[in-house]
Amino acid sequence: MREFGLIGRTLSHSFSQTYFSQKFHNLGLSDHQYELFELAAVQDLPVLLQQHPELYGLNVTIPYKEQVWPFLDEIAPSAARVGAVNVIQFASDGRLIGHNTDMIGFRDSLQTFVPAGFDGRALVLGSGGASKAVEVALRDLGIGYWVVSRNPLGSGLTYEELTPRLVQEHLLIINTTPLGTHPNVQECPAIPYGSLTASHYLYDLIYNPRETEFMQRGQAVGAQTKNGFEMLCLQAEAAWQIWNEEPLDQ
Structure with missing residues (x-):
């Protein structure tokens, strides 16, 4: 076995x-x-x-x-x-x-979500291990970003510093926190949701539930949303390649 x-x-x-x-x-x-x-x-x-x-x-x-x-x-x-x-x-x-393989999964999934040649900036919500994979992928794709965390970071923002104007200026917002994961589906990151527009792209690494509170608040104003299921599948396939000692496209 x-x-x-x-x-x-x-x-x-x-x-x-x-x-x-x-x-x-x-x-x-x-x-x-x-x-x-x-x-x-x-x-x-x-x-x-x-x-x-x-x-x-x-x-x-x-x-x-x-x-x-x-x-x-x-x-x-x-x-x-x-x-x-x-x-x-x-x-x-x-x-x-x-x-x-999180970086590979997120990078490849993001490229099917935002338009080709996307030149906006991103907000990365959370500073844990998943956030680090997202950051590497964004750098590889040439997308500038701020990391938003509960605790002060040397080169990031706290949620208290995340103003409505910053949300308006960052059209890609990525939730890497576990907030909103089943069964606590009513939770979501504390950002100024009133500043979201139909031009925003909200990507949530959570895939259970299929539509998180974070995503639903974006959908309410016409924003594009995507959950982390495709990322899960892509990173899982990359893991399978590693376990079978097959070369990866990194």
Whole structure:
């Protein structure tokens, strides 16, 4: 049996198990399975590995994308660029290698969302591991941005500093926080929603629910919106390539 899985603190919202289980079924891989592993702390990872010697690969989600680094033997260039790990490769020699496919998934998904040649600026809501992947993708695409966080950042903004004018001047707004994830669907980042227009593009990395409160508030004024489901699929396919030692288009 070849076992794969997802580690995180709370995984009831995750679609990864369904995604990969369906993939294994479609490929006729009856000896493959994908499990959800909720860890109370990232320090529980070594015990998990001992208990599951058939593991061939792991995905990593909130809040362990940065905390998992000390437990890895090597960091791939993709994870080094982003500063976060969302895929762990189990190398044939036993080494654990950390990768990041969130950047690939977001970059490729964003390019199907905003118009070709988009020259506006972006606001990135949140400063966690997912935010770092978004930042790298935006830099690769030549899109300027501000990071908005609850805590003061050296080169970012706090939510208190996010004025209506700044929202009007930044036509792409990306939610990388977990606010609005099922079951807390009434939550959303605290931005001046009254300044949104039909010219805005709101991208939410959340995919459960399909339409978050953040997205609905944009839709109410005619803004274009997109959730993170396509990004999930794209990053999952990139993870599958890594686990099968296939080259990635990075």
